[in-house]
Amino acid sequence: MTPYVKPWHQSSLPGRLLWILAILATTAFAILSTVFSLSHGIYEVYPLLYFLPIIIFVYTYPDRGVIFSLVISAVYLILVYTLSGFNPSLVAVSTAWFVIFVTIGVVTSSFAAGLRAEERKYRGIFENSQAGIFTFDLATMTIRELNAKCASMLRYDRQALDGRNLSTIFTQPSEYAAFIREIQSRPQTGDIELHFTTNYGDVRQFLVSASLLPQGIIICSVMDITERKLAERVIHKARDDLEQRVMERTRELTRANENLNAEIEERRRFEDAIQLANRKLNTLSSITRHDILNQITAIVMYLALAEEEATDPGVLEHLKKIGQITQLIQKQIRFTRNYQYIGTRSPQWQVLSVTVDDALRELDLGNTRIETALDNLEIYADYLLEKVFYNLVENSLRHGQKVTVCRISYRAQGDHLVILYEDDGIGIPAGAKEKIFRREYYRNTGYGMFLTTEILDTTGMSIKETGEPGKGARFEILVPKNAFRFGEAAVTPARED
Secondary structure, X not given: OOOOOOOHHHOOHHHHHHHHHHHHHHHHHHXXXXXXXXXOOOOOOHHHHXXXXXXXXXXXXXXXXXXXXXXXXXXXXXXXXXXXOOOHHHHHHHHHHHHHHHHHHHHHHHHHHHHHHHHHHHHHHHHHOOOEEEEEEOOOOEEEEEOHHHHHHHOOOHHHHOOOEHHHHEOOHHHHHHHHHHHHHOOEEXXXXXEEEOOOOOEEEXXXXXXXXXHHEEEEEEXXXXXXXXXXXXXXXXXXXXXHHHHHHHHHHHHHHHHHHHHHHHHHXXXXXXXXXXXXXXXXXXXXXXXXXXXXXXXXXHHHHHHHHXXXXXXXXXXXXXXXXXXXXXXXXXXXXXXXXXXXXXXXXEEHHHHHHHHHOOOOOOOOEEEEOOOOEEEEEOOOHHHHXXXXXXXXXXXXXXXXXXXXXXXXXXXXXXEEEEEOOOOOOHHHOOHHHOHHHHHHHOOHHHHHHHHHHOOOOEEEEOOOOOOOOEEEEEEOOOOEEEOOOOOOOOOOO
16 A cells, blocks of 8 residues: 555645646746747757646646647647648657647546546545554654544544654553564564553553555554453453352362262261161071071970860860960061061062062962053062062952952052052951051951051052942052153053042
């Protein structure tokens, strides 16, 4: 980009008058020289004098240069024709000069118009750029010109900085000296961060790119990055604060994790100790129960022998009651064998149809038919879930009297699931529906139903009897929403409220 020089019509009034006087003077000098030369027989020097007014006029008025060239060339031709006496040789030469003058006018006008268009383009860029632009003389360090954007950034009027020393806008002398050294060492510099003082006295930060132009003119493009730098500092501070908080939180979490690991390890040791104690207690219970059962077996044998030898009816009645009590003791001991395993293992997902099949293998069903409609229903329950259905079917076979079919199915109830167990026996009396699940009611049902409630309660399930006396027993097992699911082949039941 060439340094900008103001055209004559943008100059001051004295400057414009000076250009007009130069055109008139050179034109008059050329015409008078022509008249004088032709009058004294000189025919070779005066045509060259017409170049000067043509060039000056074309520079001053490029849009009218061709017309001026035609006019002044015509004046020259008329003078030659009238003052030379129509000398054929001179007429031919003057005609050639006429063509030369017009050609020079056309060429210089085109060139000047191109320069002016180029100048307007760069002037438009200079004035309308979104970046601030200013120029200064590298030799004198004086500011030559700045655009409106740059003046606005620095809070100055454009004319206020014309001719001022460049150091006027610099805040730090050391920064100013380093900037000048950078420009002198390289013709082009980019992205230099500098601090400028505005007309209001505040300091703002700028990003400056500079290029060296002909005639020692430096053109600088500037961008105000004060807000961006402020935002970067805020972001940097926030990031540092966040990193600090993350580090502190990480240390806290690390300490908490260490404490948690220590607690887990301590709990694991306690659990291992408890499991070891349980295993020892279960082993001791198993051995003790086995020994007691062996002793009870011996008591039963001796009772049988005593009944064979006794003849007194009173003694026989006492021996019979002793036998009944002994059988009851055997039943209670066998119950403790099943009860001690409840909750000793973690609950697990069990396919209900498989669990029911496993329970039925231990029962003699006789003519009783078992019907199931369980799809691929899975239940999250204690591993003794098999005992639940064993007890239900065994209870039907023992007390139902006329049971021919037992049905096991399910239905939805809101977010829960209900497993239904039904038989076609005599049912359960209304006054016994709740009592059968109590441990003290064992005389009628044994411990089976009490054991059933304990197994189901391990994973939050419950059971109740809802059948009609005389029409069969009906047990409903309520399964929580997170304790059941269906396999791939299962059909999810319709909801029923």
